[in-house]
Amino acid sequence: MDDDLRERIEREVEKHALLNAVKHESDADVGAIMGPLMGDNPDFREHGDEIPGIAGGVVGRVNDLDYDEKRERLEELAPAELAEIEAEEEEDEHDLPDLPNADDYDEIRMRCAPNPNGPWHVGHARMPAVIGSYRERYDGWFCVRFDDTDPETKRPDLEAYDAILEDLEYLGFEPDATYKASDRLETYYDHARELIDLGGAYTCSCSGEEFSELKNSGEACPHREKDVETVREEFAAMIDGEYESGEMVLRVKTDIEHKNPALRDWVAFRMIDTPHPREEASEYRCWPMLDFQSGVDDHLLGITHIIRGIDLQDSAKRQGFVYDYFDWEYPEVVHWGHVQLDDYDVKMSTSTISELIEQGELDGWDDPRAPTLKSLRRRGIRGEAIVEAMVGLGTSTSDVDLAMSSIYAANRDLIDEKTDRRFFVRDGNQVPLAGDPPAEANPPLHPNHEERGVREIPVGDSVMLESEDLPDPDADDTRLWLKGLGGFELEDGALRYATDDLDVVREEGVDVVHWVPADGRVPLRMRTIEGDVTGHAEPGVADLEPDELVQFERVGFARIDRHESDEEDDAETVAYYTHP
Template sequence: MNDELRERVEREAEKHALLNAVKHESDADVGAIMGPLMGDNPEFREHGDEIPGVVGGVVGRVNDLEYDAKRERLEELAPEELAEIEAEDEEDEHDLPDLSNAEAYDEVRMRVAPNPNGPWHVGHARMPAVIGTYKERYDGWFCVRFDDTDPETKRPDLEAYDAILEDLDYLGFEPDATYRASDRLETYYDHARELIDLGGAYTCSCSGEEFSDLKNSGEPCPHRDKDVETVREEFEAMIDGEYSSGEMVLRVKTDIEHKNPALRDWVAFRMIDTPHPRKEASEYRCWPMLDFQSGVDDHLLEVTHIIRGIDLQDSAKRQRFVYDYFGWEYPEVVHWGHVQIDAYDVKMSTSTIAELIEQGDLDGWDDPRAPTIKSLRRRGIRGAAIVEAMSGLGTSTSDVDLAMSSIYANNRDLIDEETDRRFFVRDGNQVPLGGSPPDEANPPLHPNHEERGVREIPVGDSVMLEPEDVPEREERVWLKGLGCFQFTRGALQYTGEDIDVVREGDVDVIHWAPASESVAVRMRTPDGDVRGHAEPGVGDLEPDEMVQFERVGFARIDRHEDEADDDGTADAETVVYYAHP
């Protein structure tokens, strides 16, 4: 990269770093600005390997500024962009649009309707985040309804019911009621019987291929005009389990010439031979399709507003046929696009994650590499940080992108002031000390809260440094909380110089850990485990406590354990889960 290009990269990186910092009123995040930077400057892409290093240095300088200084500098560089940020701040406090016709109802009633085939992945958080936020806005009502009426292709996981409720609680919401559709089969049967009596449904024994050919050609099924009594008898036989899977279905009678073939005489009930995993539902063999079950439940539970993916637009159209037969009023519907989430190599799919766990490629649903809510929780990320990011996406019908860096920024705002600082050296190199340095280092527990006191870190005769921090010959460095050292004759010699050498910009500030009394740490991250050494106080922290490893990032203390070596001896190790920078 030539000097002219470097200057351009630095100039653009400074603007984007300032935009990120001022918008979120926090430190700029390299990951959050790389996308906009490269998008605005596509010519930078051919230098993609070099750009992050340049950007990192710029971000560091921006983060050293106070907020007012950041804003003042941004006003110089990009006054129009600053004006847009400040205009956004003055807009309505809600990122979510108002619900249509909300004022027409005595109470806004909504539902979160998960399929309990596994714990939630990160994308699932959008629905409860938005519905929970609407409930609070309108002082409304919402329930969790487990749509578990497919014991075969989307087979429920018995542990998922409680796991999903735990995830909901972690996100900060408590449902007003909880239902399991598999407990409500008799209700669906009763409504099917009524629909049959209204002439709105018929039993069909065509094979799937046969009916598909008829449907696509707009021709009626030969069973369509059965008399009501015969349909009732055959449906009761379905309920009694007298048919096998694929042998008989109950169809809703719609318009066989409808312009959308997907709406023509759709299946309401089918036979499934595989028993439901819940004991209470294991005897049933006649199961409703989701469109019938969900449509009936939404009416009976008096749901006023439904939020669903835009790919489910046909569901509303199918259900309206049933609603018209019964004379019901259909709820308001919001259709939204899919959310795409970056930062994960693992596909955002419950079945894919379950398969990786079964194969041993992931340790469990809370593995830091897994894109799950359980994983984020174990890493120490607050549920409120996820809710804010998800509700901020709005309800656009277009697909939307969510950068994990936005969740991280939200979480940083929530925990930064309350989280104490510590040193952790990854894959450290041991370097001797000389020149009679102090016996103990006393960096502050938190730079903004002197009242919390300082850490007491014994120094010893050598320290652990990260490989890239080991200085060149005769180079000086400042060991945080300890002092200035010069690398001479294979050791760091204490110079006794004061902090002015740092302020003058001649000396890099680095973190360290004592070689002799450090704590062995295994940090679990989305990119794999990292081992290193931390200052001794880390070994005394309680599980679930958050810590900020200086120059590394935030982490949650998971546990302190002994690990047996091959010779039978045990080494103490503290396991932490990395949250974010």
């Protein structure tokens, strides 16, 4: 082997060793690089017996470098291959794809534009989760803009403005700015006047049925060619409230023969007699349609990227006509499909949930049976778990199914190590004890954290067990292990204490069950998606603070909501079931 070939082999070995080490963030391995080395350099194969010996020394020198030095050296030898590794790292780092043409903008600016007709259901969390994640990724900007310019069919709820901001805070995001479209009517009027002057809009008094017939046949409305001065006067009369609802609209002049009838001369402003619930906006009667209002605001707020449902593709096309008149550049648009949610019997719809609350079928927006963020919050689910699950859905244009189990899994990772254990027996049977068992049970507060100590549970003369855990008295083996207490055997209707030797569990398969003492047990009502579950908890649960999370062993996580007493002073603890 001549010196030139040897030098080339050493150089190629070094490159592949660096690629291996940087990609896996570990030391390079001679065996791991031989395949790629020979594949890239087939002429090395005739020297296959000699190359491992050469490679060993080169790989050793590579492994003597720290990670940053390896990366710098790889950039010198193979910048293109390093760029590929970095691209893979970027892809692995983010569940979300890159925003289109993000490098073309000095700052990424996005908006979350809720209709404030009620607090958010679970599906609403997807938008702020994704937008907030993009803001962090690109060091960008996002605002909340309440699109509240429909005081009639999607009438705003005055309490929803703050409720939505609270939901956003729960998810872990704070907007850079907050706007209410109903505060910006004069801005929309100014742009409408300018559009009229550009010949891009006209007032129309056709009935909805009349215009629909004309539109669907591709015929122009008879009002389309009004002179600009007349249009301005009639629009001013609309603003002054001189027309009744349905009597006059302002239309954007598009293409009356456009292949999509939905885009033909669409309505930009209409008259609404129902006063807006906000006092500041209650005097207005001429209201912009969402496509006009949102299109103008997106430009004025400098929005660079819009994320919206695939069903709203026509919105971008309608707004495109307005942008063309004003010579504006339309933002980048990402369309995605709808989110379908499992686990709930209640439909994920703000109007449906609101109706059920009004009818008394649900206790409120935080009822555990309601698929709302307020409900998840009261159940003890962390906002960041919801964000993680939502971001994991990506931005596919297909409809996606969100399994609540994905939120539960993310939340479990967040709370499991922090949450102490307790016993809760659902609708249990009381069973007497016999055989001189210990006077006190001391199960650990957390099995993985001995430093937290143990619970002190007085045992008494009898215990409560769940019905399915009680042994069949006719079975051959009626033994049980009461967790934290010891081994028992069912005899003549009583549990007789038998042993404290855990080998009966480890080697003989005796069932381990949870329990509570009959004396001192705490009545507990646990609220769940399926309805309320009643039972009894161990005595220490009565001392837990509201909002504290526990894991009821063999049942699941729960959030302590409150301790209450009825008129007869019978205490009851109320907990909200979090998840398994």
